[in-house]
Amino acid sequence: MKHIVIIGNGISGVTAARHIRKNSNNQITLISGESPYFFSRTALMYVYMGHMEFKHTQPYENWFWEKNKINLIHGFVESIDTDDKSIFFKNNTSISYDQLVIASGSKPNKFDWPGQNLKGVTGLYHKQDLEQLEQFAPNNQACKRAVIVGGGLIGIELAEMLLSRNIPVTFLVREKSFWNEVLPYQESEMINRHIREHNVDLRLNTQLKEIKANGEGQVSSVIIEETREEILCDLVGLTTGVSPNIDFVKNSNILTNTGILVNRFLETNITNVYAIGDCAEQKEPVGERKAIETVWYTGRMMGETLAQTICKKRMAYNPGHWFNSAKFFDIEYQTYGWVWAKPKKNESRFYWEHKNGTMCMHLSFDRNTKEFIGINNFGMRMRHSFFNKVLTEKKTVNYVLSHLEDANFNPEFYKKYAPEVVFKFNKENDTKIELKKKNWRRIFSEK
Amino acid sequence: MGNLQNLGLVVFIISLFLFTGTIFMGSFHLSPSELEDFITEKGYQNELIKAELTKAIVTDKPLNIIEFSSRVRNAYAISNTYYDLLIRQYDAEKNWDKKGEQYQYKIFGKPHTLSFDLAKKAGKGYVKNHPGLMWMLTFGLGILGSLIFILPNLILQRKAGIKNNHIYLKASTNRGWIAWLVLIYLVSFYLLLYFMPDYIVNWTFIVDPISLFLNGSLSSQWFLYGFLYCTIMLIMALRMYIKYRDNNYQLIRTTSVLFFQIIFAFLIPEIMTSLNMPGYDFKNAFPLDYDFFFDWNLDHLRNSGSIGLFILIWGIVLTLFIVPVMVYFFGKRWYCSWVCGCGGLAETLGDPYRQHSDKNLNAWKIERWLIHIILVFSLVMTLVTLYCYFTKSLYFLGINSQWIKDSYSFLIGVWFSGVIGTGFYPIFGNRVWCRFGCPLAAYMGIIQRFKSRFRITTNGGQCISCGNCSTYCEQGIDVRAYAQKGENIVRSSCVGCGICTAVCPRGVLKLENGPEKGRINPKDILLGNNIELIQLVNKKEK
Numbered sequence: 006m007k008h009i010v011i012i013g014n015g016i017s018g019v020t021a022a023r024h025i026r027k028n029s030n031n032q033i034t035l036i037s038g039e040s041p042y043f044f045s046r047t048a049l050m051y052v053y054m055g056h057m058e059f060k061h062t063q064p065y066e067n068w069f070w071e072k073n074k075i076n077l078i079h080g081f082v083e084s085i086d087t088d089d090k091s092i093f094f095k096n097n098t099s100i101s102y103d104q105l106v107i108a109s110g111s112k113p114n115k116f117d118w119p120g121q122n123l124k125g126v127t128g129l130y131h132k133q134d135l136e137q138l139e140q141f142a143p144n145n146q147a148c149k150r151a152v153i154v155g156g157g158l159i160g161i162e163l164a165e166m167l168l169s170r171n172i173p174v175t176f177l178v179r180e181k182s183f184w185n186e187v188l189p190y191q192e193s194e195m196i197n198r199h200i201r202e203h204n205v206d207l208r209l210n211t212q213l214k215e216i217k218a219n220g221e222g223q224v225s226s227v228i229i230e231e232t233r234e235e236i237l238c239d240l241v242g243l244t245t246g247v248s249p250n251i252d253f254v255k256n257s258n259i260l261t262n263t264g265i266l267v268n269r270f271l272e273t274n275i276t277n278v279y280a281i282g283d284c285a286e287q288k289e290p291v292g293e294r295k296a297i298e299t300v301w302y303t304g305r306m307m308g309e310t311l312a313q314t315i316c317k318k319r320m321a322y323n324p325g326h327w328f329n330s331a332k333f334f335d336i337e338y339q340t341y342g343w344v345w346a347k348p349k350k351n352e353s354r355f356y357w358e359h360k361n362g363t364m365c366m367h368l369s370f371d372r373n374t375k376e377f378i379g380i381n382n383f384g385m386r387m388r389h390s391f392f393n394k395v396l397t398e399k400k401t402v403n404y405v406l407s408h409l410e411d412a413n414f415n416p417e418f419y420k421k422y423a424p425e426v427v428f429k430f431n432k433e434n435d436t437k438i439e440l441k442k443k444n445w446r447r448i449f450s451e452k
Numbered sequence: 453m454g455n456l457q458n459l460g461l462v463v464f465i466i467s468l469f470l471f472t473g474t475i476f477m478g479s480f481h482l483s484p485s486e487l488e489d490f491i492t493e494k495g496y497q498n499e500l501i502k503a504e505l506t507k508a509i510v511t512d513k514p515l516n517i518i519e520f521s522s523r524v525r526n527a528y529a530i531s532n533t534y535y536d537l538l539i540r541q542y543d544a545e546k547n548w549d550k551k552g553e554q555y556q557y558k559i560f561g562k563p564h565t566l567s568f569d570l571a572k573k574a575g576k577g578y579v580k581n582h583p584g585l586m587w588m589l590t591f592g593l594g595i596l597g598s599l600i601f602i603l604p605n606l607i608l609q610r611k612a613g614i615k616n617n618h619i620y621l622k623a624s625t626n627r628g629w630i631a632w633l634v635l636i637y638l639v640s641f642y643l644l645l646y647f648m649p650d651y652i653v654n655w656t657f658i659v660d661p662i663s664l665f666l667n668g669s670l671s672s673q674w675f676l677y678g679f680l681y682c683t684i685m686l687i688m689a690l691r692m693y694i695k696y697r698d699n700n701y702q703l704i705r706t707t708s709v710l711f712f713q714i715i716f717a718f719l720i721p722e723i724m725t726s727l728n729m730p731g732y733d734f735k736n737a738f739p740l741d742y743d744f745f746f747d748w749n750l751d752h753l754r755n756s757g758s759i760g761l762f763i764l765i766w767g768i769v770l771t772l773f774i775v776p777v778m779v780y781f782f783g784k785r786w787y788c789s790w791v792c793g794c795g796g797l798a799e800t801l802g803d804p805y806r807q808h809s810d811k812n813l814n815a816w817k818i819e820r821w822l823i824h825i826i827l828v829f830s831l832v833m834t835l836v837t838l839y840c841y842f843t844k845s846l847y848f849l850g851i852n853s854q855w856i857k858d859s860y861s862f863l864i865g866v867w868f869s870g871v872i873g874t875g876f877y878p879i880f881g882n883r884v885w886c887r888f889g890c891p892l893a894a895y896m897g898i899i900q901r902f903k904s905r906f907r908i909t910t911n912g913g914q915c916i917s918c919g920n921c922s923t924y925c926e927q928g929i930d931v932r933a934y935a936q937k938g939e940n941i942v943r944s945s946c947v948g949c950g951i952c953t954a955v956c957p958r959g960v961l962k963l964e965n966g967p968e969k970g971r972i973n974p975k976d977i978l979l980g981n982n983i984e985l986i987q988l989v990n991k992k993e994k
Contacts, residue, residue: 016917027976048918055621056955061923064932066812169617202611301916306981313985323982330914332957335613339914339959386959389912389979397983414911414962416953418700445966 008032009315010092010102012082016301017282018108019043020308021315026073028316033074034100036092038081040132042067047301049135050162054169059132082109085257087275104277104315107254107265108308111247111283111299120216125224126241129163138166141223141240145171148239152176152227154213155245156183158331161196163242164205165334175206175236177213177229189346189367191356192381196333198362203334216241247299249284262286264297269321271311279314281307291324293343300329326396327379328389336363341392342379344369352378355402355433357426359384366426370402377402385422386414391448403438406430410443453604460600467593474590474654478577479514482570490573498557501531509574517571521650524570525563532558567650572670579654586658591683598687605694612698614954616924624878625804631878639875646866649673666719667726678718681797685713688800695803701950701963705789709796717793730756732763735791738771739830740892742865746857747841775892776899782965783906784896785948794885797874798926799949802882806951809881809928816928819888819945826864827894833860864889883926887945897944905965907972908941908952910934912979914960921952921961935960938978942971 009025011018014037022033037043048062070077081095085105093099113128115121127137142148151167153160156178164174180186182193183200200207212230219225226237249264260266260274264286271279282304283297290296294303306324313320330339344367348354353372358365364384370377376399380392391412395405405412409423427440482490487510491502504527509520535557542551559566579586609615624630644652649672656663656671659679663671671679689710696702712735721731730752738744744767753760778786788795809815832849833856840846840853847853873885886893900906908931915938921931927945931952934941941961953961976989 024976045917045919047916048920051616051918051920052620054616055618056616057919057923058620061919064917064919064936302913302980305913305978309977309981309989310985313989318988320982320985323984325980325983325986328913328980330916330958335611337957337959386911386962389914393912393979414909414959416699416701416950417963418704420700449967449970 006030006032007103008034008101009104009106010034010036010100011106011108012036012092013108013110013282013284014040014043014077015046015108015110015282015304016043017110017304017308018106020305021106021108021281021312022075022308023073024309024312025315026075028312031315032076034076034078034102035070036078036080036082038079038095041077041079042070044132046130049129049132050166053135053138053166059135082253084253085259085278087258087278090277102277105279106311106315107251107259107273107278107280107284108282108304109250109253109284112250113243114246114248115243116245118213118215120218120224121243123216123218123224123241124222125239126216126243128243129159129166130247138240142167142170142172145173148172150175150236150238151240151242152236152238153242153244154227155243156180156209157244157246158184160242160244161200161333163244164200164203167240167242168203168205172240173204173206175208175238176200177208177211177227179210179212181210183207183209186346189344189348189354189356189381191358192338192365192367192383193346195358195362195365195383196336199334199336247283249286249297251284269323270314270319271307271322272314279311281311287322291322292327294324294327302329326393328392336384337386338381338383339387340379340381341387341389342369342377342396344379344381355430357429359422359425364422366422368402368405375401375403377405380405388412388414388448403436406438407441408447409440411441411448413443453608456604457601457608460597460602460604462597463600464594464597467590467597471590471594471655474579474586474658475651476516476518477654478516478575478579478657480517480520480571480574480576481509481511481513481515482574484510486573490570494569496559498531498535498559500534500557501527501559504528504530505570509570517651517653520571520574521564521567521648524567524650528559528563528566564648564650568653568673571650571653572656575653575657579657583658583661587661590658595683595687599690602687602691602694605691609694614696614699616920616955619804619807625807627808627879631805634878635875638877639871642871642875645673645677646870652676663722666722667731669725675722678722681793682714682718685710685796685800688803692800692803696954699950699954702954705950706799708790709792709799712791713793713796716791724759729759730763733793734763734766734770736793737775737787737892738767739827739834739895740792740794740890741767742830742833742860742891743857745834745838745841747837750841775896779896779899779906780904781906783904783946783948783963784893784900785906785946785950785963787896788886788893788947789949794869794873794890795947798877798882798886801874802877802926805877805882806926807881807923808879809883809887809926811922811925811928811930816930819928822888823890823894823897823945826868826889827891829860829864830891833857881926881928883928883947886947887927893945893947900946901942901944903968904942905968905971906942906948907964907966908934908946909962909964909966910938910940911958911960911962913938913981914958916958918957920955920957924951924955926951931961938973938975940971940973 009031011022014035018035022035025031025033042063043065044062045064051057052059083093083095085092091099091101113130125141127134142151150173152175153163154177164176167174182190183196185193214228214230216224217226224239224241226235227241228235251261251265254261254265258275259278264284265273265280266288267273267280267285268288271281273280283299287296307322310320310322326342328341351372352369355368367381369379377395406427423440427438431438487505508523508527535554539551539554619625652673656673656676659671659676663675689706692706693703716735717733721733725731743749753764789799836848836851836853836856839848868889869885876884915935917932917936919932921935925931926949927947929943929946931941948963950963953963977986
């Protein structure tokens, strides 16, 4: 029986722990400084908005850990000694391990802005950030305006949160359009529009210069880089991405770059030390993926994979087809396969947008072979298993379009958009694709 | 807009005070001839009750309903006690003839019900004389206030999309003091309705004209309840329409429950009654309709000619054939969240409280025991009742037929489905009865779990474990526990309300009817990971 120690009880660490438990009798210790029990980081926003209480963000009841013999330690790790196989905590205690999994996640980026450590400046990542928000932005009396810096998924979530308490929001986005390094311009433009429809003061091509304080060391305004305009505010949300949370690893023998460097087996340079989730950096990225993947799903997949290796079925992290999802205010977004912001040379694109301006579909396919490459769908839901199969079997875009009813995952009785999509595609591409009726046998003949 | 809503709230609260205050209005007394008529109508044979009632309520003193009720109950008690003593006396004397004679003078029935019947005739004053105006001041004002409160959401929630903002920040929806006040009001209402209907006789005066119009007779407390039920559902359905206006499943489903409540549960039975037929709710299936096989109902149906016979056959076919077949094809949702009256109220009035269902494992354990025990209870009761009905005996399997019927009606029919089932909405959620008690739900649940095409499909690996689905599941299902494992939800308790899919921010859940094969799909590794890993682990599991 080995002692497996996991630093970090986020989705990566917890998934690894659960799967190690399923497959072995090893002693498992799960360490977290942020919260004694696993919670879903993605749901923090809903606590502030009053959709849930914090306890609802915890996917497992508290007895789960003891029942599954997963020891929990609530504390911050200070350093790691890989020669001695020991971990030292900030409170001067230590434990030893046989195998170590580092799944310590990320921390919000800060770019040395003057005033970035003032009271009332917060990210949206940790449980503690929520407490900051309750303190500095409980309502629109205490917080007359909030400024959010950074045009990504977290920034828009923070905007939605603040709006739920009627706090006016100014949203500074460095790029010329929201999240346009990921989204093609059509989708990005749709989201710009949607943000503005929610009365957010969206400033594109705008950067933060500095954050100013009042007499009590609390945020009072921000200065814009380009125009030197001063915007009065009581809260600044810094949502300019995240980077690996690995300060406690820096003085060990474990090799790091931006993140902890791992090979395809999620192994670090030190035997019996592994890194997964947001804090891991692939020496050679997998396929088209980034070296550091900061996505819920990839963290989970790394946990699933590493558990096999630790339980003596050494397995490479070799995730299947890319998928992801998000929600921008009221617009849901899913993607399967790759739809790059700018088409690659071999790619052809097809874009359809509903006249209501909150629903669209963007298909990417090979210019010559018509092989389906990826889809972005906004304001509609698609069946994961369908696209997984299409990508595995290298089906054509024509196949996808003619089987849109199989792919559709919208609730029952929703208005059908597929005929309109197929009609437009046929018109633009001079094809004669016919939409097939939904067929259960096809849907469930998944691999 | 916010001010407008506050105005609506104030108007609604005024109407609630007026409605409640109505109870104490008017005076109750009878003239000697009115009492004479009542006694003749009831066929009372004894002079004592006449004398006692005369003493009690033939008066010029303005009695309110509370005093009136107490006097009437006292009169009946005196009369019954008198004859009880006589019976005991003749029994001691072994004077059997005399003893037997006394029984005709005893008056059976619940004191508050007798008092209700009398109060119905004895009521005088403003409410009785001006039901139209009183309707406007209570129901009318209440509806108006509700509309002023609800309709602005169309503009406030400018963009369609589900807004559960502030639910856990408000005293009304987060088990705060408002929720407790609502609980007390609802529970009090049910206690009066079931146990002290005479106290709310003034309310029935308000709806007398409507009752007269629909079924030709004055309103009973049950007519009042039915009318109130439909009104509340209608208003709260408007709220549903606004809140879920981008979700066709919710819109159609809400329309369906509304239709079945107003037409099937309310109007058709009333109209049937006015045509001298048995008033029957054609969608109310046994064993939820637990007294369908009670002797009085069977006698009533058998004496009602061909329509009675039709109802008898329909009731049996509904439970034994239509219900299971529909559950096979659509899941129990076709009933619980599309047709059922209890479900209808839960999905409209109860929607603001759906998050309070307990998701703990222990609650699930209690649920499974309790609901199936009640199913067995209802079946045993029916078996005993039917055996005794056909063999004219009092006992079967050592169980007294009257006793078991009374116990079930009291414990399950009144307390569980009524007082607790609805009264506790604001604290325990809107489906307490449906989840823990309803025998029909238990029956359908067994079919749904083991032989049905219905499931909630989990969309591959898209779940982010946020927990919106579990939080807003009114049946206390930990939906996330399945979704985050990529596993379809096939739980027996699922009523298919569809809210989990509506609140999911990542498009993970879909209610579907499809082939049984692959419906139950436990998984360890979710879609999207290494294909070899998925095959390795998931195959081993099977």
